[in-house]
Amino acid sequence: MLLAQNDLPSEHFHKQDTNYITSYTSELDLTTRFYNSVKFSRYVLRDSRYDERLKYASNENLILGVGVSYRRVTFNLGLNFPFVNSWDEEEKGKTKYLDAQIHYYLDKYVFDAWLSTYKGYHLTNPHETTLQSPDDDSYPIRQDVRNTNFSFNLMRILNSEKFSFRAAFAQDEWQKKSAGSFLIGAEYNMMLSSADSTLIPLNVKESDFFDGYQMKKSAIVNIGVSGGYGHTFVVAKHFYFSIVATMAVGGSYTSLESSDSTQEDINGLTLNVNYSTKVGLGYNSRTFQVGLATVQTFMTNHTPLDHAKITENPGNVRINLIKRFVLKKPIKMPILNKILF
Template identity: 35%
Template sequence: MQRLQFVFYFFLLPLFCLAQKNEYGRFETRPIDDQYIIDYSDLLSVKIYGILKSNTIAHVNYQTEARVDYKPNENFNIGFGIGYKWFGADLAFNFSGVNSDDDTFGKTKRFDLQSNIYTRKFAIDVNWLKYKGYYGSNPEDYRTSFDPDNPYPIRPDIKTVNIRISALYIFKHDKFSYRSAFTNNERQIKWAGSFLAGPFFNYYKMNADSSLLPLEARPNFDTSVDFRGTQYINYGIAGGYGHNFVVAKRIYLSMTAVIGLGPEIKKTPARNGQRAETEAKLTGQLATRFSIGYNSEKTFLGLAAVGVFSGSREEEDYLERSVSNLKIFIGRRFNPPKFLRR
């Protein structure tokens, strides 16, 4: 934990030092520096895209490094989006011909709202996820006779609920643009980076009819640990850094790493002869963003990914959780019709 605290303060403390040197107020909105960013928000952007969303869990033993991973049956959805000025909307559909692997990975019922909002000064994430139906994604690690051509271990009884809200302030928002890499209504034309900081809140609960540990895997775990019905409430402050790399003013690579630190309240129900417990401790999480692509005056295309990873490794057995989405896209900008310009 001391190492995690050191990394956190390494990211967080320079933010305030850098902000004080600027001629503007610490949180004052600064105009775009056109040596670094071109604004295309007055054009109408239209795109088609494919998106893959995931919400994974794993029972992990810190001492033996053994793990049992579970994934939902991940659907690749295809859709289209439009954007103009401050407004943007994406609509995606699940095509049965693209996702026809229920016999192998089982069925997953889901409500999945993963919204990543990028304003001039903030990157805001809102997640509300309810999943039912998972499969064991690494049976080869504990079943010596597993054949990957056969169906994976299917767990239709596993249910998860995940609610997360976070906001990151972009300190150099006049030179560093998330919009250029993730919403494409701007274009980064010169390398730039920014420190980031802001609050986060996360609620998580997992339940199932039986233990997450298959019989074959149990020798490598503490079988008295059972995460069914356990609730996690985690909140705190996150700090990190993002950077956009640019080649020939059109090819870009955007990378971000943010570490969050704060109290986690863990509520464990009475199970396996043990009493219900509530404990609180300091813990961390990692949030990442990645995007690569091509962005010109009229055309843009690329790949973008956002992920959040959490789970306290101070316990011998712990529940590792992650939420992510991966999007590939291609789009075009047009002059808006007259009724939009009025």
């Protein structure tokens, strides 16, 4: 995974309040990291007439990786170790996935973009939504289910002089005093889901769940305006707790395809409401940082069906061990210098 963060020419650098933020993005600063993370994807089908929801989830994989940051450019390499992640495949199935992300965390702006595709899900709550026997503790496995998501968003940090987004989520700054900021922006999402047969189990409790539509494919494209708030609480200068929450409201174009040849394809314009949270906590200092960072997004779309909603919930939980160094001289990287200046 490559996280690239470009900057503006030095004469246009944004002024940060050094009483609140210390930056380690100069040509003599080098940030290194060891991390482990768990990425997941959840796919939820809901009928507003009933309390039950069909909750499909990927089989989470533990990723171990290393990374380095220099002058706002970050490169991380993570590896999936099969001997670590195969222990519950018989119970929950195997998930194959590609998850690529790009994050630009500048002083005033936050830009996130990602492309992910997950194949292989299991139904996490069969006893709530289907007639599966109470004595049967298995999870129905759907190796044929695939979800692909392409999304990007841009946020403006209104109090960027005192509030650092990078400190908790890029680990090359240090927030030394508590501060927060309102956020405004816009986002775009495209979500594609498919299966070999209907995603509605044949033994579902409510026969008219999802209006009885035997959906096997969905395509959703939405665009919306977003806003929210982020705050970092700092105790004794070094211990921090950061939370960022945003909501986006917009319009969607949704298309549904049924596995039943007697049911026509359905499409139309609908409403979407997306929620996103980022949480970071840990210890930060001049030379060392250890922290936990989580990212979750809930993309809920009303469908052209009267009572049906689809929610995509991708996320990531990561533990970072950070060590910073002061270099004796800048690293000679001509190509990087041209990108940054």
